Amino acid sequence: xxxxxxxxxxxxxxxxxxxxxxxxxxxxxxxxxxxxxxxxxxxxxxxxxxxxxxxxxxxxxxxxxxxxxxxxxxxxxxxxxxxxxxxxxxxxxxxxxxxxxxxxxxxxxxxxxxxxxxxxxxxxxxxxxxxxxxxxxxxxxxxxxxxxxxxxxxxxxxxxxxxxxxxxxxxxxxxxxxxxxxxxxxxxxxxxxxxxxxxxxxxxxxxxxxxxxxxxxxxxxxxxxxxxxxxxxxxxxxxxxxxxxxxxxxxxxxxxxxxxxxxxxxxxxxxxxxxxxxxxxxxxxxxxxxxxxxxxxxxxxxxxxxxxxxxxxxxxxxxxxxxxxx
Numbered sequence: 001x002x003x004x005x006x007x008x009x010x011x012x013x014x015x016x017x018x019x020x021x022x023x024x025x026x027x028x029x030x031x032x033x034x035x036x037x038x039x040x041x042x043x044x045x046x047x048x049x050x051x052x053x054x055x056x057x058x059x060x061x062x063x064x065x066x067x068x069x070x071x072x073x074x075x076x077x078x079x080x081x082x083x084x085x086x087x088x089x090x091x092x093x094x095x096x097x098x099x100x101x102x103x104x105x106x107x108x109x110x111x112x113x114x115x116x117x118x119x120x121x122x123x124x125x126x127x128x129x130x131x132x133x134x135x136x137x138x139x140x141x142x143x144x145x146x147x148x149x150x151x152x153x154x155x156x157x158x159x160x161x162x163x164x165x166x167x168x169x170x171x172x173x174x175x176x177x178x179x180x181x182x183x184x185x186x187x188x189x190x191x192x193x194x195x196x197x198x199x200x201x202x203x204x205x206x207x208x209x210x211x212x213x214x215x216x217x218x219x220x221x222x223x224x225x226x227x228x229x230x231x232x233x234x235x236x237x238x239x240x241x242x243x244x245x246x247x248x249x250x251x252x253x254x255x256x257x258x259x260x261x262x263x264x265x266x267x268x269x270x271x272x273x274x275x276x277x278x279x280x281x282x283x284x285x286x287x288x289x290x291x292x293x294x295x296x297x298x299x300x301x302x303x304x305x306x307x308x309x310x311x312x313x314x315x316x317x318x319x320x321x322x323x324x325x326x
């Protein structure tokens with residue numbers, strides 16, 4: 001009798017609990033596989049209401065939600081969403097994350113990123129709510145100007161562990177001119193090559209190309225046509241080492257960091273530990289530091305090194321440092 005009761009209780013709990021995410025469930029995103037995804041936001045649309053939570057929400061997770069600070073925060077909160085993490089703001093644009101539920105580690109589930117321009121809702125950065133650590137979950141937003149932003153989404157393959165997606169899709173968005181409506185204009189997916197360890201140092205082929213080399217900045221060409229050039233190229237340098245470490249000078253500051261590669265022509269910079277001197281007006285320091293984590297690929301052409309930012313955000317051009325200057 002006792003075994004029968006316990007069996008029924010366990011069955012009831014299993015039926016009520018939210019289903020575990022399997023690989024097959026995680027790999028359902030298709031819109032990110034299009035080089036130019038179809039638009040889903042429409043002019044004048046209202047902020048969607050939060051969906052019903054998946055299972056019971058742990059009150060400890062909900063207690064970590066951010067209280068409304070902006071008028072836009074209140075608009076999202078009034079539609080039933082919890083405010084998760086800090087907002088992104090600039091150029092009269094604000095991006096706010098809202099979540100409807102959480103996993104066992106309080107990571108957001110059923111979450112969405114909402115874009116506002118001058119206080120008006122301009123759309124969301126996914127056609128449907130997302131779950132953390134699943135295919136198509138948004139991981140990073142970069143504002144690139146008054147009418148442009150880029151977002152990165154995790155891409156999982158069948159064999160990927162939850163911790164470590166093997167790919168990333170970068171989507172570039174622009175604001176429709178007639179009304180504040182955010183629309184996707186391009187998507188680029190990159191994946192770790194089979195057999196290459198994620199998070200490892202540069203493969204042998206890349207070491208032979210960049211390891212032991214040093215470069216100084218020639219200029220920056222933004223995706224919006226902006227061109228920036230340093231007053232003194234020798235004040236902006238990067239030196240790559242074979243062990244995956246690097247040293248950098250960014251105008252009046254110096255620092256150390258790491259670099260890694262997930263395949264041919266792919267490069268990612270790790271966090272950069274910099275000194276904190278205040279550089280003079282006209283310095284490109286802030287520009288380079290702000291874009292440091294957005295570098296995604298490189299190409300060598302005519303003896304120069306070109307580092308490209310995610311979602312066509314721009315290109316940094318470098319020339320070799322003279323051996324006598326090292």
